Amino acid sequence: EKSNGNRVPPPVVHYHMNNLSSTSDPVGNRETILILTPLARFYKEYWDNLLKLTYPHELITLAFIIPKNREGNAATAALQEQITKTQKTGPEKKRFASIIIERQDFDPPLASQSEAERHKMENQKARRAAMSRARNSLLFTTLGPSTSWVLWLDSDIVETPPTLIQDLAAHDKAIIVPNCFQRYEDQKTKQVMERPYDFNSWQDSDTAQRLGSQMGPDDILLEGYADMATYRALMAYMADDHGDPHMEVPLDGVGGTALLVKAEVHRDGAMFPPFPFYHLIETEGFAKMAKRLGWSATGLPNYKVYHYNE
Amino acid sequence: EKSNGNRVPPPVVHYHMNNLSSTSDPVGNRETILILTPLARFYKEYWDNLLKLTYPHELITLAFIIPKNREGNAATAALQEQITKTQKTGPEKKRFASIIIERQDFDPPLASQSEAERHKMENQKARRAAMSRARNSLLFTTLGPSTSWVLWLDSDIVETPPTLIQDLAAHDKAIIVPNCFQRYEDQKTKQVMERPYDFNSWQDSDTAQRLGSQMGPDDILLEGYADMATYRALMAYMADDHGDPHMEVPLDGVGGTALLVKAEVHRDGAMFPPFPFYHLIETEGFAKMAKRLGWSATGLPNYKVYHYNE
Numbered sequence: 321e322k323s324n325g326n327r328v329p330p331p332v333v334h335y336h337m338n339n340l341s342s343t344s345d346p347v348g349n350r351e352t353i354l355i356l357t358p359l360a361r362f363y364k365e366y367w368d369n370l371l372k373l374t375y376p377h378e379l380i381t382l383a384f385i386i387p388k389n390r391e392g393n394a395a396t397a398a399l400q401e402q403i404t405k406t407q408k409t410g411p412e413k414k415r416f417a418s419i420i421i422e423r424q425d426f427d428p429p430l431a432s433q434s435e436a437e438r439h440k441m442e443n444q445k446a447r448r449a450a451m452s453r454a455r456n457s458l459l460f461t462t463l464g465p466s467t468s469w470v471l472w473l474d475s476d477i478v479e480t481p482p483t484l485i486q487d488l489a490a491h492d493k494a495i496i497v498p499n500c501f502q503r504y505e506d507q508k509t510k511q512v513m514e515r516p517y518d519f520n521s522w523q524d525s526d527t528a529q530r531l532g533s534q535m536g537p538d539d540i541l542l543e544g545y546a547d548m549a550t551y552r553a554l555m556a557y558m559a560d561d562h563g564d565p566h567m568e569v570p571l572d573g574v575g576g577t578a579l580l581v582k583a584e585v586h587r588d589g590a591m592f593p594p595f596p597f598y599h600l601i602e603t604e605g606f607a608k609m610a611k612r613l614g615w616s617a618t619g620l621p622n623y624k625v626y627h628y629n630e
Numbered sequence: 631e632k633s634n635g636n637r638v639p640p641p642v643v644h645y646h647m648n649n650l651s652s653t654s655d656p657v658g659n660r661e662t663i664l665i666l667t668p669l670a671r672f673y674k675e676y677w678d679n680l681l682k683l684t685y686p687h688e689l690i691t692l693a694f695i696i697p698k699n700r701e702g703n704a705a706t707a708a709l710q711e712q713i714t715k716t717q718k719t720g721p722e723k724k725r726f727a728s729i730i731i732e733r734q735d736f737d738p739p740l741a742s743q744s745e746a747e748r749h750k751m752e753n754q755k756a757r758r759a760a761m762s763r764a765r766n767s768l769l770f771t772t773l774g775p776s777t778s779w780v781l782w783l784d785s786d787i788v789e790t791p792p793t794l795i796q797d798l799a800a801h802d803k804a805i806i807v808p809n810c811f812q813r814y815e816d817q818k819t820k821q822v823m824e825r826p827y828d829f830n831s832w833q834d835s836d837t838a839q840r841l842g843s844q845m846g847p848d849d850i851l852l853e854g855y856a857d858m859a860t861y862r863a864l865m866a867y868m869a870d871d872h873g874d875p876h877m878e879v880p881l882d883g884v885g886g887t888a889l890l891v892k893a894e895v896h897r898d899g900a901m902f903p904p905f906p907f908y909h910l911i912e913t914e915g916f917a918k919m920a921k922r923l924g925w926s927a928t929g930l931p932n933y934k935v936y937h938y939n940e
């Protein structure tokens with residue numbers, strides 16, 4: 321508004337989207353990235369890891385979607401505290417370009433959110449449908465006409481290489497996923513070991529296809545349950561301790577704990593189906609939808625990120 | 631930036647999305663609306679009609695996606711000229727809250743864009759897939775966390791009631807479509823008559839369902855072609871000259887020439903499938919996808935908007 325109370329004629333903003341790049345040299349080309357995190361629980365380790373990312377922070381926008389319940393309120397307060405430190409008093413080059421927090425509830429919330437409860441098969445469909453809606457809402461409202469990349473990063477990813485964004489982008493793939501592991505203490509040896517965590521990144525199998533074709537239209541295939549053996553090739557088991565971290569494998573399903581997507585893929589329409597889409601939902605359905613749009617997904621079995629251990 | 635060259639710590643923006651409303655009284659509740667127009671050709675009549683809309687312009691954001699070719703350049707120039715007039719020198723209350731123009735090409739462009747050429751059946755699938763990508767790109771990059779409504783409005787809709795937005799919103803439906811007609815001059819009588827234009831708003835039929843079930847997975851059902859009789863109930867033919875303009879009918883497919891959508895439907899993930907989705911694409915696929923997300927579509931057979939006549 322002008323001082324005389326008149327509305328200032330707003331400018332027209334023009335975007336030339338064919339010129340918007342997402343290349344293997346995103347730093348050199350000053351490509352902007354949107355880091356999207358659905359957040360139910362806040363971990364300080366997640367924030368510390370985020371701060372350590374060497375991708376220029378002035379090219380990074382952070383956006384969160386947090387449920388509007390008691391846990392969400394606590395998580396928001398904890399997040400806000402760290403944001404204030406980083407953006408107001410922290411070193412300038414650690415500050416992010418902008419930060420958006422969205423508060424929204426999606427039914428059905430589960431009574432208990434323990435790891436065991438979350439993973440029960442019968443709970444998975446409703447839970448992942450709600451997660452899909454949260455991801456879609458966050459995506460549709462924060463993706464802008466000048467976003468080059470979207471990094472999906474769960475709030476419980478507590479350890480990644482600091483060069484995560486550059487490393488993944490260097491592969492120049494439409495969709496690329498590192499291997500998500502979890503550190504734990506071996507009961508006997510008391511040594512810190514690691515084990516696969518995310519089983520949603522896989523290569524399809526004839527068995528899974530056949531199972532799907534025999535299902536009702538609204539049934540979904542789930543990975544990691546003994547009573548539904550899909551014989552898919554899981555990226556979780558393709559890791560090799562001495563393997564090349566640059567090794568690529570094609571994927572048909574992807575997990576979303578850490579997932580780099582060229583913004584163009586989302587702009588084309590690729591979202592997270594909350595409904596069974598070829599018997600797949602959420603991030604696995606996203607990979608299938610991207611495929612229907614002509615894009616493909618790539619996994620890096622030997623490039624690891626780590627999930628919190630409750 | 632501060633005057634000393636330091637980056638100003640950017641504020642965190644918080645959105646409480648459960649409080650964001652889209653009600654039958656959008657003016658009273660100061661609800662923001664995003665008018666989305668894929669635009670290949672610019673008509674002055676479209677702009678004049680837009681200016682006449684009585685919905686408070688300060689609650690309206692306009693966004694366009696225009697192909698980056700010669701026709702698109704001409705259309706952009708013509709649009710820009712009108713924008714400048716309205717936003718800079720026109721009466722203040724006619725000015726819109728903000729305006730975004732995105733330029734982008736989506737393959738495959740058709741050599742000829744005459745009405746006859748556009749409607750040839752074999753061209754429809756590729757053309758409507760490209761249109762879907764244009765709509766998705768526009769939607770994903772302009773929908774914000776405080777948008778209540780999205781009005782899809784084709785650039786060749788040259789006449790609507792000035793109260794279009796309020797009238798449609800008053801029905802308080804997730805998705806609502808007026809009936810799109812076209813005025814023409816009768817050859818013999820030289821009188822101005824009207825005829826149905828958009829055949830994409832329909833109620834499904836058993837025949838169409840059966841046709842779909844016999845098709846290959848990548849085939850699509852198209853409306854308005856004699857050699858593919860679907861026996862769907864078309865809203866185009868439900869209009870009654872003396873009928874109630876408030877009359878509602880449930881719809882399974884919708885057209886996109888004028889289409890009001892609660893922003894929540896899109897945020898949930900409803901987009902315009904560029905691939906066959908239950909044998910449907912673009913706006914018809916959108917209605918089906920919204921249905922899979924738990925929303926439904928409504929048509930107003932006796933509430934008309936008018937398409938340009940080439």
Ligand SMILES: Nc1nc2c(ncn2[C@@H]2O[C@H](COP(=O)(O)OP(=O)(O)O)[C@@H](O)[C@H]2O)c(=O)[nH]1
Binds near residue numbers: 358387454
């Ligand atoms: N907005 C939102 N985020 C959630 C919700 N439930 C979980 N999350 C977040 O979504 C991500 C994945 O959820 P999580 O429970 O860790 O899944 P799991 O590790 O696959 O069992 C994490 O970042 C969670 O913080 C929810 O109901 N709403």
Ligand SMILES: Nc1nc2c(ncn2[C@@H]2O[C@H](COP(=O)(O)OP(=O)(O)O)[C@@H](O)[C@H]2O)c(=O)[nH]1
Binds near residue numbers: 736748764
């Ligand atoms: N961005 C973009 N818009 C287009 C393109 N082709 C058509 N349009 C616009 O999309 C809408 C529908 O297209 P139109 O050709 O009128 O379709 P029809 O009336 O159904 O035959 C109109 O607003 C056009 O101006 C295109 O290739 N790119």
Ligand SMILES: [Mn+2]
Binds near residue numbers: 474476627
């Ligand atoms: Mn997790």
Ligand SMILES: [Mn+2]
Binds near residue numbers: 784786937
């Ligand atoms: Mn048209």
